[in-house]
Amino acid sequence: MLFCDITYINAQYEVIEHAWIGTSGSRISYIGSAAPEKATDYGRAYDGRGKLLINGFFNAHSHSGMGLLRGYGENMALDDWLHKRIFPFEAHLSSEDVYWGSLLCCAEMLRYGIVGTTDMYMFTNGMGDAFRDGGVKANFCIGAADFEGRAYRDMPQCRETLQAIEKYHNSEDNRIKVDFSMHAEYTSQEKMVRSLAEVAQEHGHNIQVHVSETVKETEECRQRHHGLSPTAYLAQCGIFDVPATAAHCVHVTPDDIDILREKSVTVATCPKSNLKLASGVAPILDMLKAGVNVALGTDSVASNNNLNFIEEMRIFSLLHKGISGDPTAITPAQALHIASKAGAVSQGRKDCGSIEIGNRADLLVLDVNRPHMKPAHNLLHNLIYAASGDDIVLTMVDGIVRYENGDWPHLDIEKIYAQVDKSCQRIISSL
Amino acid sequence: MLFCDITYINAQYEVIEHAWIGTSGSRISYIGSAAPEKATDYGRAYDGRGKLLINGFFNAHSHSGMGLLRGYGENMALDDWLHKRIFPFEAHLSSEDVYWGSLLCCAEMLRYGIVGTTDMYMFTNGMGDAFRDGGVKANFCIGAADFEGRAYRDMPQCRETLQAIEKYHNSEDNRIKVDFSMHAEYTSQEKMVRSLAEVAQEHGHNIQVHVSETVKETEECRQRHHGLSPTAYLAQCGIFDVPATAAHCVHVTPDDIDILREKSVTVATCPKSNLKLASGVAPILDMLKAGVNVALGTDSVASNNNLNFIEEMRIFSLLHKGISGDPTAITPAQALHIASKAGAVSQGRKDCGSIEIGNRADLLVLDVNRPHMKPAHNLLHNLIYAASGDDIVLTMVDGIVRYENGDWPHLDIEKIYAQVDKSCQRIISSL
Numbered sequence: 001m002l003f004c005d006i007t008y009i010n011a012q013y014e015v016i017e018h019a020w021i022g023t024s025g026s027r028i029s030y031i032g033s034a035a036p037e038k039a040t041d042y043g044r045a046y047d048g049r050g051k052l053l054i055n056g057f058f059n060a061h062s063h064s065g066m067g068l069l070r071g072y073g074e075n076m077a078l079d080d081w082l083h084k085r086i087f088p089f090e091a092h093l094s095s096e097d098v099y100w101g102s103l104l105c106c107a108e109m110l111r112y113g114i115v116g117t118t119d120m121y122m123f124t125n126g127m128g129d130a131f132r133d134g135g136v137k138a139n140f141c142i143g144a145a146d147f148e149g150r151a152y153r154d155m156p157q158c159r160e161t162l163q164a165i166e167k168y169h170n171s172e173d174n175r176i177k178v179d180f181s182m183h184a185e186y187t188s189q190e191k192m193v194r195s196l197a198e199v200a201q202e203h204g205h206n207i208q209v210h211v212s213e214t215v216k217e218t219e220e221c222r223q224r225h226h227g228l229s230p231t232a233y234l235a236q237c238g239i240f241d242v243p244a245t246a247a248h249c250v251h252v253t254p255d256d257i258d259i260l261r262e263k264s265v266t267v268a269t270c271p272k273s274n275l276k277l278a279s280g281v282a283p284i285l286d287m288l289k290a291g292v293n294v295a296l297g298t299d300s301v302a303s304n305n306n307l308n309f310i311e312e313m314r315i316f317s318l319l320h321k322g323i324s325g326d327p328t329a330i331t332p333a334q335a336l337h338i339a340s341k342a343g344a345v346s347q348g349r350k351d352c353g354s355i356e357i358g359n360r361a362d363l364l365v366l367d368v369n370r371p372h373m374k375p376a377h378n379l380l381h382n383l384i385y386a387a388s389g390d391d392i393v394l395t396m397v398d399g400i401v402r403y404e405n406g407d408w409p410h411l412d413i414e415k416i417y418a419q420v421d422k423s424c425q426r427i428i429s430s431l
Numbered sequence: 432m433l434f435c436d437i438t439y440i441n442a443q444y445e446v447i448e449h450a451w452i453g454t455s456g457s458r459i460s461y462i463g464s465a466a467p468e469k470a471t472d473y474g475r476a477y478d479g480r481g482k483l484l485i486n487g488f489f490n491a492h493s494h495s496g497m498g499l500l501r502g503y504g505e506n507m508a509l510d511d512w513l514h515k516r517i518f519p520f521e522a523h524l525s526s527e528d529v530y531w532g533s534l535l536c537c538a539e540m541l542r543y544g545i546v547g548t549t550d551m552y553m554f555t556n557g558m559g560d561a562f563r564d565g566g567v568k569a570n571f572c573i574g575a576a577d578f579e580g581r582a583y584r585d586m587p588q589c590r591e592t593l594q595a596i597e598k599y600h601n602s603e604d605n606r607i608k609v610d611f612s613m614h615a616e617y618t619s620q621e622k623m624v625r626s627l628a629e630v631a632q633e634h635g636h637n638i639q640v641h642v643s644e645t646v647k648e649t650e651e652c653r654q655r656h657h658g659l660s661p662t663a664y665l666a667q668c669g670i671f672d673v674p675a676t677a678a679h680c681v682h683v684t685p686d687d688i689d690i691l692r693e694k695s696v697t698v699a700t701c702p703k704s705n706l707k708l709a710s711g712v713a714p715i716l717d718m719l720k721a722g723v724n725v726a727l728g729t730d731s732v733a734s735n736n737n738l739n740f741i742e743e744m745r746i747f748s749l750l751h752k753g754i755s756g757d758p759t760a761i762t763p764a765q766a767l768h769i770a771s772k773a774g775a776v777s778q779g780r781k782d783c784g785s786i787e788i789g790n791r792a793d794l795l796v797l798d799v800n801r802p803h804m805k806p807a808h809n810l811l812h813n814l815i816y817a818a819s820g821d822d823i824v825l826t827m828v829d830g831i832v833r834y835e836n837g838d839w840p841h842l843d844i845e846k847i848y849a850q851v852d853k854s855c856q857r858i859i860s861s862l
Contacts (some may be wrong), residue, residue: 070808071807075758076758077758078758108803272749274753275749276816304816305816306816306817306819307803311819315749318706318707321709322705322706322709322712326508327506327507327709370542371535372501372539372542372543372732372739374535374848374851375855377502378502385737389819390821413802424808
């Protein structure tokens with residue numbers, strides 16, 4: 001594909017007008033201020049006038065399999081929400097339900113410009129098949145939990161993960177990766193945690209874990225573990241000795257932040273979910289100041305309730321300005337970095353996250369010829385503070401168009417809607 | 432128009448499926464669970480399957496004339512932003528510039544489902560003509576400011592407002608109304624404030640005013656006025672003895688909240704703007720508990736930077752859950768009320784803001800056959816927490832379709848873009 005005479009945002013987050021960007025196979029192969037000599041080598045020519053090209057977004061924390069639960073429990077205290085709505089519904093989920101819920105989320109992610117997701121749920125076959133068919137990059141895992149004092153390597157979640165690695169890891173031209181995971185400190189015992197860290201190191205895979213989402217879990221961890229915070233405890237158990245993504249980190253101390261930086265842990269902050277569940281506001285500015293790799297996550301659609309990443313990026317930006325009292329906090333370039341490159345880094349995808357020759361062609365086209373994008377004093381400002389998720393008219397992953405103008409070439413969207421409804425009806429009728 | 436077999440949200444904020452809603456002239460004339468007997472009386476039949484019908488939104492605080500300034504100054508401290516970017520640009524604005532900027536905002540408002548706006552800026556002719564041509568309901572005003580100790584009735588802003596009342600008030604079948612206004616306590620002297628209150632009472636018009644947007648203005652007011660807060664001071668000067676809309680009210684005390692309730696002042700809260708400019712978070716839950724009429728405003732696109740009211744409603748809802756620590760705060764029904772009926776009430780439009788027979792036909796159709804609106808456990812939940820502003824595929828004001836599927840039947844959108852660019856170029860080149 002050759003994007004012709006288009007405005008794009010480069011790896012330094014500068015707005016460059018009148019550019020030609022070509023892709024060959026899965027990669028970006030041409031960037032110039034004029035058409036390449038043999039333009040036809042790049043295949044389809046795309047008229048870029050009135051459009052903005054940016055790199056795709058990376059969603060650093062998500063549970064796509066919860067696609068069936070959007071809007072199912074609302075406006076409830078956390079315990080009621082979990083115990084009266086989420087857990088009873090989840091108890092009836094099959095691998096096939098997770099497949100259809102995840103595929104719905106893949107469609108939504110592509111529509112909203114997410115090209116890669118870091119995803120934790122259950123049923124590796126349902127998840128893996130959904131990401132294979134869904135067309136997004138995914139680092140997926142099942143979050144292990146243990147209340148019985150087992151070693152991770154003796155648990156079914158370990159066996160399932162190892163099987164998933166065999167079946168899916170680095171499949172689809174490296175688009176799909178399998179991570180290890182424990183759900184959280186408060187849903188596991190130390191033996192499992194230490195054993196998980198060992199197994200992940202043996203295999204050299206990433207770990208995903210929830211950390212300090214609420215005050216309650218953070219305080220209870222200190223009681224259980226001789227005053228250690230979840231961050232300090234997990235570090236001591238070796239969880240951060242492999243590349244790790246710690247979701248939330250709302251209630252972390254300066255000492256925790258030091259650990260996260262030293263261990264190169266990615267913090268996947270989920271501002272909308274944290275607000276919606278009233279968990280609090282993560283000290284992101286302190287993390288950024290310390291040099292922590294902060295990436296952005298949606299969490300699930302049950303607590304968000306969408307995967308609209310431009311909306312997530314905007315709320316992230318505005319929230320931290322507002323809470324800090326500093327309107328200069330989170331620059332537009334920082335916001336875009338956190339929404340794209342930082343997430344790609346966390347997934348171990350070094351050739352992703354920015355528009356550079358040789359990088360993966362994970363590209364979004366936005367239609368900026370719309371009232372809310374006028375005037376265009378600075379299109380980066382408009383992108384961060386004014387754009388809509390629906391301005392994205394084309395999403396390309398690894399050089400393949402996966403969404404364009406309301407259509408997903410590889411998906412039967414009406415069938416997905418029907419299967420999602422069918423699963424929901426079956427589950428609700430059996431509750 | 433007859434919306435056939437559509438799901439709608441009624442005046443009690445219940446989701447009603449399979450409804451037929453008819454309009455005749457500017458009003459809603461039929462609501463039923465089956466087609467009316469003489470369906471053809473209602474004109475065009477609209478297939479409502481897969482769609483959601485809701486009442487249009489009312490934007491309780493806005494400065495549409497600032498349409499040219501979107502994204503012009505970003506990521507700056509408030510003083511720098513105002514003095515280095517906004518004021519120098521504004522000094523070059525003409526009435527014609529304000530017309531085009533306002534018309535751009537009208538297009539955006541209609542696209543995002545805003546049917547009525549409470550609007551403060553300058554150049555009544557530019558504003559009035561833009562709202563006349565733009566097709567939205569507007570209560571508009573010019574915010575008076577005085578540092579010379581003048582009486583309002585001797586000021587040019589008074590004369591201009593009285594002329595605007597002659598020319599525009601209750602024109603376009605009552606669609607356009609002219610309010611009185613003072614910009615804020617910190618930009619006026621007591622003589623003007625008291626005189627404005629008298630003039631507004633004589634004419635029986637509403638007043639618009641900014642109140643306690645920042646800590647600084649609130650503290651300085653106390654120094655200037657014997658310890659009185661802006662709310663207490665304005666009340667003492669008689670400003671709240673007419674129907675008044677107080678924008679922001681971020682830094683108000685429990686005593687202030689009592690005054691606002693007693694005087695039936697509408698608080699126009701602007702959560703996105705307050706976050707972006709780092710002004711703080713208004714104590715909205717306290718206001719609601721006290722029984723204050725809280726409505727929702729966007730503020731201008733220079734500090735928001737869009738008029739996407741579903742996004743505003745979402746951020747409003749999530750922010751107050753998150754800040755209060757109570758995930759049950761701001762129910763979906765409350766959020767929708769605040770975004771629609773509460774704003775209509777503040778504008779003195781008793782026949783607006785809810786879908787009821789005899790009310791004005793200010794209606795929005797949302798396409799809910801999209802991934803982020805699936806599954807549909809509860810469409811009110813999906814509307815508040817998942818919908819996108821772009822799901823709005825039709826906006827009707829007073830029975831007239833003003834936006835449908837990317838088109839504004841009464842506007843030449845490309846001409847508006849061109850005129851906005853032309854104005855911006857002229858102003859920037861003369862700075």
